[in-house]
Amino acid sequence: MNMLTLSHVKKRFGDKTVLEDVTFSVPEHTVFGFVGQNGAGKTTTMKIILGLLEANSGEITVGGEKVRYGDTPTNRLIGYLPDVPEFYSFMTPKEYLHFCGELTGMSSSSIKARTTELLELVGLSNEKRRIKGFSRGMKQRLGIAQALFNRPRLLICDEPTSSLDPVGRREILDILTAAKEHTTILFSTHILSDVERICDEVAFLHEGQIVLQESMEKLKREHASIGYEIELEYPEDTAKLLLAFPSIKKSNENHLLLERADQVQTEAVLRFILEHHIPFRRFEKQELSLESLFMEVVSK
Template identity: 50%
Template sequence: MDNILSIKGISKSFGGKKVLDDLTFEVPRNSVYGFVGKNGAGKTTTMKLILGLYQPDKGEIYVNGKKVSFGQNETNKYIGYLPDVPEFYGYMKPTEYLKLCAEITDIPKNEVDSRIKEILTLVGLDKDNKRIKGFSRGMKQRLGIAQALLSKPALLICDEPTSALDPMGRKEILDILKSASKETTVIFSTHILTDVERICDNVGILHEGKLAWQGTMEQVGAISSNKSFQVEFDSNEDMKKAIEAIKSQNINISNLEMKDSNLENLFMEVIGHETA
């Protein structure tokens, strides 16, 4: 398969603590790859290694078939990067900042203005041309996506893009990423599993410096649907009746829980937005 990213046997330690241990995985082109792990599992470290911001102790990384080397930026021209908390020059306006980015990535001069306009519309900042200093976190995140997508990179790397946002902001960012994935491969790290379920088609689970599991969302579905169902009822009475019925058949229910996103649904309802 054609892979946009190959990581081969990467190890990285910080002060004697092994963060990544012989990590190997590949990301196929035109996929949305969910990179899942606990806080401190090494997700950000892996991303910074891909970007050449850290030097690996061992192993090699290839982006678009080219080897990544530390400190140099040759392979970064294929990559758009959204840091977990993107920071900008507060005294600039979004258009000015994106213009700086466009000139650095050498976007042809006659395309710069139209490209900036297009991308600001995509992330919904086209009407906010004030200094970045006054931006909210969600707006900064959107500008972060704009700067990452500006050069139409082959690979978009997002480091926990939704962790710091409220549910509404999260949904918006996920929608933007989903629409971006039509043109580019997206890798995004998170510890919010519902986000992965919402937009990813491939998942890798990072645990103790190794990739503990990797597969497609279909495989996730196949594994987890062996024994569990999610059933929705119109009312609590119906639910109680159904449970009584199950009990009367002497069927044991090993686990019963309220649906995860109940609160989220309510939140969306209250503020007047439909869930996806």
């Protein structure tokens, strides 16, 4: 079952079209990478899903229920983590989550149990400091706990790792991977390495349009190799290979790229190197890079 479905969604601001016929579906219990450059329309899409903006046309459903602008009951199914979450900085993490639980009318025992569970999940169970002393990464972790408090069926994350250092990014990605067991995650980002690490499916948004949607498994299978990188010992030997194989490209003085090569061509290049006793340091298969795939798709 799909937890989130967008069908032919269009959004204009004045005479500027921001989203054009956006259509995609997010299956349950997946991490869905919603990828695009800054300004591609990702945040606009999420605001429409949350009923904060009105689409000019199209339909959105969450858990099979239609989203309505302004007052949508589907938000009870959604947890939301903005790119820069805000808190009452004088509170501790435990106090803040208790406050969130009280706002929703949960019982004291439920609030206490859920607070303990979530602080453990995000690695803040022993943190006694006030939130004002938190790093950006700690605030993001607390933001995830807040967004998950009511056990949402869909968690929307807007660029959750964009301003974090490598350690902070890894921590957030690990938390989201663990959360997938209990919810579905729409993961908006422009950091493609993060998508490769945790996402099950991905959609590329470019200039307001979905230019590719596919499972990561299928992408890796269909684009398993984009070619081979050849590093020669001596730069002067590059001319021999370039003359024998015009399809090979030179990347620098002793690095060559054999792109989109089939087995016959690959074997021919290797045979040539061995028969002509050309010393080489590396003949390495280049695996799928989402960055190269994204650039290829959006340049069409």
